[in-house]
Amino acid sequence: MISLAKKYTVPLILFSLVVGIAYLSYYNYKTQKDLLLRQLHNNSLNVASSVSSAIERFHDIKSTINLQKLVNDVSFRLEIFEFRYLEQNGKIRNSMFKEEIGEVLTSKSFNETIKKERKLNTFLFEVRDFVEVMSIYYPIYLNEKLIGIIDLAVDISEYNLKNGSQDSFSILRRQSDVLNLLKSMEGSITNSLTILDKININDFLRAYIESAKNIVQISILDNNQYIIASSDTKLMGEKLSNSNLPDSTMLRIDGKTRYRTIVNSIMHDKNSDVKLMILIDVSTYLDHENRLFTTATVTALIALLFALFTSRLIYFSAIEQSRSEKERLEHLVKMRTREIELLSQTDSLTGLWNRRHLEEALESEFKRAKRYNKELSIMIIDLDLFKNINDTYGHMAGDEVLREISAKIKKCQRETDFIGRYGGEEIVIILPETDLHTSSKVAEAIREEIEKEPVEFEGEVINVTASIGISSLQSEHENYATLFSEADEALYNAKKLGRNRVEVF
Structure with missing residues (x-):
């Protein structure tokens, strides 16, 4: 044993x-x-x-349009009483009263207009909520097709509408201001919808996976498991067949092993929950x-x-x-x-930083300058009579002017300067550790560079000048908004004194 x-x-x-x-x-x-x-x-x-x-x-x-911001920016000092952007059937897509977005407008004057008892683009004098207003239903066309209607009402209670005063000079001037405002809003809406028609979420998802090495498909599902957007457009409208599987699991798809992840998301539609489905290549x-x-x-x-x-x-x-x-x-x-962050921080037309990123940089530089007792100047550049350029040569010419002027300004940029498009034809430059004397020299160099050579577009020679307002940080400044406001006031003075000049606050 x-x-x-x-x-x-x-x-x-x-x-x-x-x-x-x-x-x-x-x-x-x-x-x-x-x-x-x-x-x-x-x-x-x-x-x-x-x-x-x-x-x-x-x-x-x-995002298509922000009518509230547009009205505030170019309101021509009108007493705006109501404004809405409507679909052809009266559904409210945008309004100064957020709680009514999504509802259908049922006012008597609108119904009469829709029934063609009254023409679109005609001024009405009516009473809304016990206030005398001058209103208009302004049509928005895209490619000669009616795509929406703007409902705009202006408070005119200060005027006496009796005895034919509706044709008075003041009322006619108000009507002219209203039409100018509506034309601005029309351009913003049609430009946004044109972009929306050219680029959709499917194209974006497809471009995203082309830039990624291991993502093979991105799809967006509704609550019923139907695919409403996808990098693979052939899947649009299909229902997820294996929806009973776990949200994160291995799958065999077309003979290849993929790892599927499904997460909740509200990014595609702010009004309803959707799900994001991602297929990842797991060969590694x-x-x-x-x-x-x-x-x-x-x-x-x-x-x-x-x-x-x-x-x-x-x-x-x-x-x-x-x-x-x-x-x-x-x-x-x-x-x-x-x-993606860089894309979200850049103005697509000029290549400069966009307004949101510009404001973040201004706030950051303001706090740093205050904390360490450093110099800080801000410069606002506004192209003179830019509306005349758009009206004379067209908006495409105006866009080309903005692109070329932005390039000229960047040539004058110092390494530490921060240049962004604030809106329209306004360009803002943040100059850290720069006093008012130095920033004035920089501004004058920029002004001369803009004036030196005209912009050529489709055989047209467009002369461009700019007015510049400058302000610098003082000990009494409590926030960057005050500094910006002073630069804006200096810009206003430059315009008032004849344009094509530099003014300091």
């Missing part, structure tokens, strides 16, 4: 060692596979978050899994010679590979996020 035990002691030990090492190899394989799967899951959620942010910024950039993950399996098998076969050493080496090698892959994916996500 003892001799039998001795005879099989070594084989038993070896067998136990092989079984133990094989089990440890399998356990190591299983652990690393689960770790890779968790990393894949976390990375997919990061990608989904990045895509959701991208879609949100996409819709912000492409499968390669790692196959490597782990092969390594575990080989380790089990050579367990007698290299059991402990090889297992330890493979374990830490796999961990390092997983860490490297995780860092690579995280770096890729950061790069894509940065590209």
Whole structure:
């Protein structure tokens, strides 16, 4: 019995060692596979978050119109009583009263207009909410097709409408101001809808996956699991067939393994919840899994010679590979996020920083200058008589003027300056650590550069000049808005004193 035990002691030990090492190899394989799967899951959620942010910024950039902002900017000092943007059937798409957006306008005058008892683009004198107003239903056309109606009412209670005073000079002047405002609003609406027609969410999603290495499909689902937008337009309108599977799972699609992640989102439609579905190429993950399996098998076969050493080496090698892959994916996500952030911060026409990013920079530089007692100046540049350029040569010529003037201004830019388009033809320059004397020299150089050479567009020579207002930080300034307001006042003085000049506050 003892001799039998001795005879099989070594084989038993070896067998136990092989079984133990094989089990440890399998356990190591299983652990690393689960770790890779968790990393894949976390990375997919990061990608989904990045895509959701991208879609949100996409819709912000492409948001059609902000009538409230437009009315405030170009109201011609009218006493605006009501304004709405309506669909042809009277559904309110935008209004100064947010609570009525989505409702249908049912006023008597609108119904009479819709029934063609009264023509569009005709001034009415009526009473709304016990206030005497002059109103108009102004049509918006795109490619000769009626796409919407602006309902605008102006308070004229200060005028006596009796005895034919509706034809008075004051009322006629108000009507002229109203028409000018409506034309501005019409241009904003049609420009926005033109952009919306040219670029849609499907194109955006398709461009996004083309720039990503491991994303193969992005789709947006409604509450009924129907695909309402996708990088693959052939899927539009289809219903998710395997909706009973977990939100994060491996799938075989067209003979290839994909990792599917579905997350809740409200980016596509602010009024209803939708879901974002992302399919990720997992070939890298499968390669790692196959490597782990092969390594575990080989380790089990050579367990007698290299059991402990090889297992330890493979374990830490796999961990390092997983860490490297995780860092690579995280770096890729950061790069894509940065590209999207840059897109959201840039004005698409001029290539300058947009207004939102400009205001953020101004607030940051203001706080830094106040904290460290540094100089700070701000310059507002406004192209003289820019409306005449648009009216004379067309809006495409006006856009070309803005592009070329922006390029000229950037030539004069110093390394630390921050240049952005504030709106319309206004360009703002933030000059950190710059006093009023130096900023005046910079402004004069910019003014001369703009005036020096005219802009050529389709054979037309367009002379352009600019008025510039400058203000600098003083100890009594409590916020950047005051500094900006002073520069704006200096710009107003430059305009008042004859244009094509630099004025300081």
